[in-house]
Amino acid sequence: MSYTVGIVGATGAVGQEIRNVLETRDFPVERLRIFGSARSAGSTVATKYGDVTVELFDVAAAKQCDVVFLAVSGDFSLEHARHLTQGDDATVCIDNSSAFRYEADVPLVVPEINGAETKKSKLIANPNCTTAIALMALWPLHQLFGLKKVIMSTYQAASGAGQPGMDELTQGTQAYLNGEAVENNIFAHPLPFNVIPQIDKFQSNGYTKEEMKVTWETRKICGLPDDFPLSCTAVRIPTIRAHSESIVVETERPVDVAAARQALAQAPGVKLVDNTEQLEYPMPQTATGQYDVEVGRLRKSIVYGDYGLELFVCGDQLLRGAALNAVLVAEEMVTNGSLQAKKTA
Amino acid sequence: MSYTVGIVGATGAVGQEIRNVLETRDFPVERLRIFGSARSAGSTVATKYGDVTVELFDVAAAKQCDVVFLAVSGDFSLEHARHLTQGDDATVCIDNSSAFRYEADVPLVVPEINGAETKKSKLIANPNCTTAIALMALWPLHQLFGLKKVIMSTYQAASGAGQPGMDELTQGTQAYLNGEAVENNIFAHPLPFNVIPQIDKFQSNGYTKEEMKVTWETRKICGLPDDFPLSCTAVRIPTIRAHSESIVVETERPVDVAAARQALAQAPGVKLVDNTEQLEYPMPQTATGQYDVEVGRLRKSIVYGDYGLELFVCGDQLLRGAALNAVLVAEEMVTNGSLQAKKTA
Numbered sequence: 001m002s003y004t005v006g007i008v009g010a011t012g013a014v015g016q017e018i019r020n021v022l023e024t025r026d027f028p029v030e031r032l033r034i035f036g037s038a039r040s041a042g043s044t045v046a047t048k049y050g051d052v053t054v055e056l057f058d059v060a061a062a063k064q065c066d067v068v069f070l071a072v073s074g075d076f077s078l079e080h081a082r083h084l085t086q087g088d089d090a091t092v093c094i095d096n097s098s099a100f101r102y103e104a105d106v107p108l109v110v111p112e113i114n115g116a117e118t119k120k121s122k123l124i125a126n127p128n129c130t131t132a133i134a135l136m137a138l139w140p141l142h143q144l145f146g147l148k149k150v151i152m153s154t155y156q157a158a159s160g161a162g163q164p165g166m167d168e169l170t171q172g173t174q175a176y177l178n179g180e181a182v183e184n185n186i187f188a189h190p191l192p193f194n195v196i197p198q199i200d201k202f203q204s205n206g207y208t209k210e211e212m213k214v215t216w217e218t219r220k221i222c223g224l225p226d227d228f229p230l231s232c233t234a235v236r237i238p239t240i241r242a243h244s245e246s247i248v249v250e251t252e253r254p255v256d257v258a259a260a261r262q263a264l265a266q267a268p269g270v271k272l273v274d275n276t277e278q279l280e281y282p283m284p285q286t287a288t289g290q291y292d293v294e295v296g297r298l299r300k301s302i303v304y305g306d307y308g309l310e311l312f313v314c315g316d317q318l319l320r321g322a323a324l325n326a327v328l329v330a331e332e333m334v335t336n337g338s339l340q341a342k343k344t345a
Numbered sequence: 346m347s348y349t350v351g352i353v354g355a356t357g358a359v360g361q362e363i364r365n366v367l368e369t370r371d372f373p374v375e376r377l378r379i380f381g382s383a384r385s386a387g388s389t390v391a392t393k394y395g396d397v398t399v400e401l402f403d404v405a406a407a408k409q410c411d412v413v414f415l416a417v418s419g420d421f422s423l424e425h426a427r428h429l430t431q432g433d434d435a436t437v438c439i440d441n442s443s444a445f446r447y448e449a450d451v452p453l454v455v456p457e458i459n460g461a462e463t464k465k466s467k468l469i470a471n472p473n474c475t476t477a478i479a480l481m482a483l484w485p486l487h488q489l490f491g492l493k494k495v496i497m498s499t500y501q502a503a504s505g506a507g508q509p510g511m512d513e514l515t516q517g518t519q520a521y522l523n524g525e526a527v528e529n530n531i532f533a534h535p536l537p538f539n540v541i542p543q544i545d546k547f548q549s550n551g552y553t554k555e556e557m558k559v560t561w562e563t564r565k566i567c568g569l570p571d572d573f574p575l576s577c578t579a580v581r582i583p584t585i586r587a588h589s590e591s592i593v594v595e596t597e598r599p600v601d602v603a604a605a606r607q608a609l610a611q612a613p614g615v616k617l618v619d620n621t622e623q624l625e626y627p628m629p630q631t632a633t634g635q636y637d638v639e640v641g642r643l644r645k646s647i648v649y650g651d652y653g654l655e656l657f658v659c660g661d662q663l664l665r666g667a668a669l670n671a672v673l674v675a676e677e678m679v680t681n682g683s684l685q686a687k688k689t690a
Binding site: 149150151153155170173174177188189190193194195196197198202205206207215229230231233235237238239240244246248257276277279281282283284285296297298299300301302303304305310312314 | 494495496498500515518519522533534535538539540541542543547550551552560574575576578580582583584585589591593602621622624626627628629630641642643644645646647648649650655657659
């Protein structure tokens with residue numbers, strides 16, 4: 001069986017990667033439709049399935065698809081996603097925004113962890129990039145040792161702010177090297193050769209929304225209690241499109257570093273990169289463009305002793321952090337029968 | 346009273362900053378002597394005290410100084426520091442290397458914390474840059490709430506590898522932007538737009554030596570038990586000369602964020618930069634070139650509840666992390682009488 005697939009926001013960084021991932025993973029695409037704003041409608045995108053003309057987004061037209069990927073703002077998703085997934089002509093909708101992630105009736109899915117949740121709803125939320133990358137490592141460790149506490153600090157790339165973010169970083173870096181003023185319109189401060197310990201808005205508890213997303217989403221995806229203690233410090237650094245994360249966990253059961261390595265080496269979506277003698281560990285340079293999240297620097301924690309592990313992970317923000325996860329959700333729905341091809345007129 | 350001051354390694358990044366700090370803080374310099382290798386000997390350095398000709402390093406000549414700053418390799422310090430500080434003609438020696446930091450008879454000093462230790466020895470060790478920067482924030486918090494556990498992840502600048510490190514970063518970044526190959530001789534991997542979760546050599550416990558330095562030195566400087574639980578993940582990122590640190594502490598006593606802010610605002614060597622409404626927090630862009638360590642992002646920890654704080658700090662690696670601390674040690678020794686001017690012939 002093959003499917004009519006729609007992408008809304010296909011000209012953005014995440015939307016482009018969704019198309020790439022569909023193509024490289026041979027997702028069974030019968031027809032690809034691309035929806036955009038009035039600005040991009042009418043333009044042509046060259047795809048593996050032939051040239052596709054961008055259509056002006058319209059709920060009725062999008063509902064002709066079997067599955068629609070939303071790679072747009074949360075406001076756009078809020079306005080349209082429920083309409084797409086309701087009624088006799090409902091379509092499956094996989095939303096990359098944060099708009100529905102905390103709604104009780106909307107599954108928030110990392111397929112390798114809670115893929116079965118996709119059977120419960122036509123509207124599926126894709127997690128925050130930092131969460132999705134962290135969980136590829138944390139889930140196997142949770143299975144092995146039981147997570148009790150998680151403390152993480154992130155090293156997040158400019159791609160989290162899309163193509164404009166990446167452009168602002170590279171153009172600003174060149175300006176800096178030229179001795180010129182560095183402009184910042186996307187980021188709160190100039191990012192070249194700087195570190196910005198703020199991503200998204202500040203909340204009343206002093207954490208940013210990005211930091212709280214990691215806490216809230218990890219609890220929901222992993223089925224952990226609502227007060228599960230996970231704290232994150234989310235930091236923007238001058239890298240282009242892979243997020244790194246320094247993670248310390250306290251565990252319920254004693255840790256065995258060799259067993260952790262073995263489990264991670266076998267975990268889907270993970271590449272164990274942990275050979276300190278060869279100076280091999282996760283890095284943006286090697287993780288960029290890769291589907292798998294690199295995990296390494298595994299060691300028993302000085303702070304938690306036998307009941308703690310420290311690790312470092314690095315994953316492509318646009319792939320595991322967004323596009324790949326979304327396409328894997330669709331693949332899971334094909335496999336479990338949640339995604340069906342419509343009988344087209 | 347004023348002093349004959351020697352700097353060994355004055356042409357390196359730290360040595361240059363020691364001279365700058367002596368000048369800008371009006372340290373009572375009677376005469377400045379600069380010692381170097383055969384390569385730099387004979388060259389002239391313009392200083393506030395007039396032009397100084399670099400002398401070939403020689404123990405006897407250096408001992409004519411009242412205080413000598415060593416801004417050289419650990420191997421050099423190991424070979425010469427004890428000779429400088431022993432005998433009737435002993436001089437005070439403030440060593441920036443890690444060679445003597447863990448020797449029982451050598452005080453390891455951050456003047457604002459344990460300046461009185463300088464009375465015990467003519468050889469004083471200057472701490473690791475990451476340690477010195479972290480402790481400016483941690484010490485006042487320890488006084489207030491009692492530290493029980495510390496977990497930190499660092500964002501360390503290229504300057505940790507001296508001027509060659511800074512040059513490799515900026516030249517490599519230009520090469521990257523030109524689409525050329527990026528060379529790495531100083532760092533284990535190319536640093537431009539990358540993250541390298543390794544600084545110094547790996548130890549048998551899986552931590553790097555840089556990470557263990559923070560643990561060992563914090564215990565010694567703060568007088569904490571030998572098994573005090575502090576763990577660090579030390580990460581090199583593409584910034585030039587200020588280190589950032591994400592720190593989570595568990596405390597013995599309940600925390601009060603307002604009291605923490607007040608204590609930090611009054612702490613010497615600290616600049617409280619913690620106004621999230623104005624998007625003000627510590628950053629390399631603002632901390633570079635400053636004596637004070639910026640501290641902000643203070644919040645009650647999700648993980649430790651009433652018994653935990655999270656914070657972000659940023660300090661100039663060459664100043665508080667090296668040169669400023671060394672000069673403050675000398676100032677402390679002037680004040681407490683440990684540094685005396687010799688009667689010269």
